[in-house]
Amino acid sequence: MAGKPIVGRLALIGIGLIGSSLARAVKRGGLAGEIVCTARSARSRETALRLGIVDRVESDPAAAVAGADLVVLCTPLQSYEAITKSIAGALAPGAILSDVGSVKQHVLDSLGPLLPEGVHLVPGHPIAGTEESGPEAGFAELFDNRWCVLTPAEDCAPEALAKVSALWEAVGSRVEVMDARHHDRALALTSHLPHLIAYNIVGTASDLEAVTAQEVIKYSAGGFRDFTRIAASDPTMWRDVFLTNREAVLEVLSRFTEDLFALQRAIRWGDGDALFDLFTRTRAIRRQIVEAGQETAAPDFGRPHGDGGADE
Amino acid sequence: MAGKPIVGRLALIGIGLIGSSLARAVKRGGLAGEIVCTARSARSRETALRLGIVDRVESDPAAAVAGADLVVLCTPLQSYEAITKSIAGALAPGAILSDVGSVKQHVLDSLGPLLPEGVHLVPGHPIAGTEESGPEAGFAELFDNRWCVLTPAEDCAPEALAKVSALWEAVGSRVEVMDARHHDRALALTSHLPHLIAYNIVGTASDLEAVTAQEVIKYSAGGFRDFTRIAASDPTMWRDVFLTNREAVLEVLSRFTEDLFALQRAIRWGDGDALFDLFTRTRAIRRQIVEAGQETAAPDFGRPHGDGGADE
Ligand SMILES: NC(=O)c1ccc[n+]([C@@H]2O[C@H](COP(=O)([O-])OP(=O)(O)OC[C@H]3O[C@@H](n4cnc5c(N)ncnc54)[C@H](OP(=O)(O)O)[C@@H]3O)[C@@H](O)[C@H]2O)c1
Ligand SMILES: NC(=O)c1ccc[n+]([C@@H]2O[C@H](COP(=O)([O-])OP(=O)(O)OC[C@H]3O[C@@H](n4cnc5c(N)ncnc54)[C@H](OP(=O)(O)O)[C@@H]3O)[C@@H](O)[C@H]2O)c1
Known part of the structure; x- marks a missing residue:
């Protein structure tokens, strides 16, 4: 079901869960003239x-972004700076640099100064994902009915914002534009803190001498x-999320x-009573x-009753 | 598929999620000659x-337990003492009193002294459930492949333990016999602490001024x-769980x-690195x-991908 492309050439840096889901959704909708990607590994x-989710791959990020209208970073947050330095010179005038990272003020602060005149920075964050990684874990429906937050710099060109916004809507998302710092605070609460707490309780459980690992699993x-x-x-x-959103996380924590x-x-x-x-x-x-x-009403996440039903 | 009954008359005190699931599973297997139940409300x-999940209902708990071989308390933990006082005189000699409560040492300590000579106390805890309540929320498969922990007193008659054990196995559970205090420690970790943390983070989120309720929901x-x-x-x-397993919860917390x-x-x-x-x-x-x-491998709890897929 190819529609009118929103982007001429789309370059994805990183093709893991999020990058590959975006590639699939863009392909499904015929939303880009060409999809080029790069990843760290040849594999x-x-x-x-x-x-078949991209049209071309490049081992060199600079080659991947050459001639692209829109470049989206889909790698861990702490890799952004080095990647941006290596591609900055190859970005076409008028190109848009965006990303999917889970923290946003850090992206504005660290990448803004690295970009040549005439390149637009429109950081983004699709609030959708799973605990899986890599190109095979992605799926085109990941963004359906999920929010995607865009946090453009104050002086961002309206056309650039409009294009990125149109792309996310075309892959099924609902788009919200907000201040990067506010995004980071809201997500610290709805995403980063829940992950921190989950990591912590699982860590506590594996260290407790009074209860065996076997019991933790059984019960x-x-x-x-x-x-x-x-x-x-x-x-x-997640290491990168906590290191780049330190203040907001410490505050909600x-x-x-x-x-x-x-x-x-x-x-x-x-x-x-309390x-x-x-x-x-x-x-x-x-x-x-x-x-x-934002969730199904089925108790127990729709785990099949005869198979996985439980909580307690 | 009625087999040979394991119990002559089974009395269930409380017919909510757990009680009604047990009734359904016992009916399905033809595991009791008669199932009688009582609940607080006529409704x-x-x-x-x-x-049609029980054969008879009684408004008076004492009438429900009269002539029963096995009585199972399926009500909140803090109601146990009053209920046991009201039924103790009506329990048949040789009857077994069991329960499904999520805390076990408290049951031994508080109910043991209330029982007449010749009545056997075999506390139990099926580690299975959902976040739903009431008789309509139950289902016969709830206990399939889940553990049920029994914590008999030291001087418990082996036949009494064997009968309760056989019933749980016949409804699909795997049975484990253990010391009540150890159960309470293990479950404080694998169940009570996770619930406490979840209640707490949801409470924190609803009180935070910097992020609106609308945003919490959206993201x-x-x-x-x-x-x-x-x-x-x-x-x-859950109030009753925390009040009756205070020490173990405070320790893991x-x-x-x-x-x-x-x-x-x-x-x-x-x-x-840390x-x-x-x-x-x-x-x-x-x-x-x-x-x-004890869980399906499907990412995101098998939420339908096009519908509920997410995390982040
Ligand atoms: N997972 C989620 O639920 C979720 C949700 C929303 C946003 N995000 C954001 O999306 C971004 C990517 O996450 P993901 O889940 O898609 O990760 P992923 O599945 O692990 O994929 C990461 C991709 O980045 C590449 N990469 C990793 N380190 C790199 C480096 N130092 N230099 C160059 N390329 C590198 C990887 O290449 P190889 O495959 O060759 O290793 C891979 O293609 C993160 O910034 C994250 O914050 C994630
Ligand atoms: N839910 C779980 O996931 C789970 C898992 C394992 C064990 N348990 C244990 O199972 C027990 C019952 O939980 P449940 O989830 O089945 O609860 P539920 O669905 O709320 O049902 C509770 C039942 O107890 C009756 N009841 C409540 N308070 C009473 C009182 N003060 N006196 C007499 N009857 C009373 C209720 O009568 P009305 O319907 O008339 O109000 C209802 O029939 C608890 O001890 C809990 O610790 C629960």
Whole structure:
């Protein structure tokens, strides 16, 4: 179902879960005249070609971006600077540089100064993903009905923003433009803190002497296993998120800890009313998320009942 | 597919998610000669009758347990004492009193002294559930391939333990007998702490001024929404869990907090290696849980890709 291309040549730097999902969705919609990609390893580049999700691969990032209208960085955040330095000279005048990284102020601050005159910087973040990695893990529907946040610099050219926005809408996303710092605060809460907590509880569980690893696994259906899925997310990606969104993460973390101490106190002193009040308040949010189409209402994530049903 | 009954008359006190799932599974297998139940509300009792998952309902718990071989408490933990006092006189000599509560030492300590001579106490805990409540939320397959932990008192009659054990196996569970205190420690880690953390993060999110409720909902696919499901669990049940397993919960919570402070330090000082190491270590556990059949390997809990796929 090829429509009118939104972009002439699209260059993807990195073709993992997000890059390859974007490539698939752009191909599906006929949204680019040509899709070129590069990746660190020959293996990933070959996989992308073999899967037919890109038209051409290049081992040299500078060759990949030559003549591209839109370049999207789809690599871990801390690789951005070196990559941008290596491609800056090859970017066409009027080209747009965008990305999909989970942190946004850092992108504006670190890449802005590296770009030649006439290249537009439009950082972006599709709020969609899974805990899987690599070009084979992607799928074209990943962005359907998910939000994509764009955080252009104040002096960004309106046409550049409009083009990136149109592309994300065409792959199924709903687009929201906001201040980068606000994005980083909101995502610190809805994404970075949940991942940090999940990594931490899984770490605590594996270190506890009183309970064996075998028991943790056997009784994980009591709630723990839900955290292990998040805590199976890519270590490089998440290290980079925490290092590039340090302030916002530390801020929400300190609120979380403060609240946790209050809860700890309520347990210690047997304050059943305080526990009951909190546990009642938290139910409403779930309903709103389901209503907003950001989750299915099926209990237990639609795990087949006879097979995976559980929690506790 | 009625087999040979394991129990003559089975009395269920409470017919919510767990009680009604047990009733359905026992009916499916023809595992009891008669299933009688009681519930607090007339509405739940009528629902149970209408659904055909029990043979008889009684409004008075003492009438429900009269002549029963096995009585299973399926109500919130803090209701156990009053219920047991009201039924103790009606329990048949040789009857077994069991339960499905998520905490076990408390059951031994509080109910043991209330039982007449000749009645056997065999506390149990099926490690299976969802965040839903009530008689309509149950299903017969809930216990399939899930663990059920039994924590008999030291002087428990072997036949009593054998009968309860046989019933749980016949409804699809794998049975493990262990010390009640050890159960409480293990579940504090794999179930109670995850719920506490989930309730807490959802509470923190709803109180944060810097991010609106609307944003929390919109961007919940970044990880947060997974916590909201757990935090939508029944407030009464969970208040009772934390009040009756206080010590074990406080103990694992203090380990969790200690580890979280170390992680906070690593973020503050930009210690990428420490973050990367933890994030790598936590991946292995997930694989083992999937291998142990306690979770499906599908990314994102098998949420339909075009519909609910996400995380971030
Ligand atoms: N995963 C999510 O849920 C999610 C959601 C939203 C946004 N994001 C953001 O998307 C970006 C990519 O994440 P992903 O999940 O797609 O990761 P991924 O599946 O691991 O793919 C990463 C890609 O980047 C390449 N790469 C890695 N390090 C590189 C380096 N130092 N220099 C050049 N190329 C490098 C990799 O090449 P090889 O394949 O050759 O190693 C691979 O093609 C991250 O910035 C992340 O914050 C992720
Ligand atoms: N939910 C889980 O995931 C899960 C998993 C394993 C174990 N458990 C344990 O199972 C037990 C029941 O949980 P559930 O999820 O089945 O709860 P539920 O769906 O809310 O059902 C509770 C049942 O107990 C009755 N009840 C409530 N308070 C009572 C009281 N004060 N006196 C007499 N009856 C009362 C209710 O009657 P009405 O319907 O008339 O209100 C209802 O029939 C709890 O001890 C819990 O720890 C739960």
